[in-house]
Amino acid sequence: MKNTLRAALAIVAIGLLTVLLTVRADAPKTETVSFPNGAGTVSGFLATPDKPGRYPALVVVHEWWGLTDWVKGQTQKLAEQGYIALAPDLYRGQVTSDPEVAHELMRGLPADRALSDLKAAFAYLATRKDVDRGHIGSIGWCMGGGFSLQLAIHEPHLAACVVNYGALATDPNDLQQIVAPILGNFGADDRGITPADVQAFETTMRSMNRRVDLKEYDGAGHGFENSTNTTGYRPDSAADAWARTVAFLNRALH
Numbered sequence: 001m002k003n004t005l006r007a008a009l010a011i012v013a014i015g016l017l018t019v020l021l022t023v024r025a026d027a028p029k030t031e032t033v034s035f036p037n038g039a040g041t042v043s044g045f046l047a048t049p050d051k052p053g054r055y056p057a058l059v060v061v062h063e064w065w066g067l068t069d070w071v072k073g074q075t076q077k078l079a080e081q082g083y084i085a086l087a088p089d090l091y092r093g094q095v096t097s098d099p100e101v102a103h104e105l106m107r108g109l110p111a112d113r114a115l116s117d118l119k120a121a122f123a124y125l126a127t128r129k130d131v132d133r134g135h136i137g138s139i140g141w142c143m144g145g146g147f148s149l150q151l152a153i154h155e156p157h158l159a160a161c162v163v164n165y166g167a168l169a170t171d172p173n174d175l176q177q178i179v180a181p182i183l184g185n186f187g188a189d190d191r192g193i194t195p196a197d198v199q200a201f202e203t204t205m206r207s208m209n210r211r212v213d214l215k216e217y218d219g220a221g222h223g224f225e226n227s228t229n230t231t232g233y234r235p236d237s238a239a240d241a242w243a244r245t246v247a248f249l250n251r252a253l254h
Helices: 001-027 067-081 099-107 112-126 145-153 195-207 235-253
Strands: 029-037 041-047 055-061 084-088 131-141 160-164 184-189 212-217
Touching: 001 067, 029 067, 029 112, 041 067, 041 112, 055 067, 055 112, 055 145, 055 235, 067 084, 067 131, 084 112, 112 131, 112 145, 131 145, 131 235, 145 184, 160 235, 184 195, 184 235, 195 235, 212 235
Parallel strands: 055 084, 055 131, 131 160, 160 184, 184 212
Antiparallel strands: 029 041, 041 084
16 A cells, blocks of 8 residues: 555656656746847847747837836746747836836836837847747737837838737827737726727728727726736736737737
8 A cells, every 4th residue: 555655656746847847848038138229229038939949029018117027927928829029128127116106207218219129129039040030029018008009000010019008099190001910908997098099099990901909808997917906907807818919929920
C-alpha cells in the first residue's frame, strides 16, 4: 500500500514538474528596448513569443496612468497569443495611480509627440527580422484606445486596430484615411465615450464602407477591462472583450 501511494505521489510530482517546465518554456521573453524617433529615442516594453520565428506584431498603447504593470501584463498576454508586442512609454517613465496626476500627465502629453512615438514604434517593429511587417496592428485602452485609432488614421500600413473605450475621431476627413479594420469595446455606462458617440462613429464608418465591429457592454463604465480598477472592473465583460480581441486579431493579422 505504501509503495503504491509513493508511486502515485511520484507520478503526480513528475506531472506537476512537467507542467511547470512547459509553462516556463512557453512564457514570453520580455525586455526594455529603445528605438529612434527623429533626433531622439523612445523606450518601450517588448514581449516576444518564446519560440523563434516570424510573427505578426502589435503596438500596445497604455492608459492615462502610464506604462503600468497591468499594461505590461496585457503586452505579455498578447505575446502568448503569438504576437511581437511593443508598448511604447509615452510618458517617458512617469507612472501614477492618482487620477488627478494621471489627468495632468495626459494633458501635458503633446498629441503630435505621442503619435510620432507610435509611428516610430510601428517602424521599429517593421524592421525586426522576427516580425511579419505586413501584419502589424495596434491596441489601446482609455487614452491609449484613442491613440490606437489615431495610429490607424495616420499609418496607412496598419493592418488592424483595437480601441478599448478610447476617444473616437469624428472628422470624416480623418476617418476616410483609415484602411485597417477596427474593433471597439465600450462600456454602456461610460460618461466620457458615450453610447451616442459610439453609434455616431459606427454610422459614419459604415457609410464610408469601412470595416468596423463595435460592442457596448451593459453595466460597464470606463476602464471596465482593467482588473486594478477596484470599483469599475467587470470581469465577465472584460473576458468577453478579450475573447473578441483575440478572435479579431487572429482574423486580421494571420
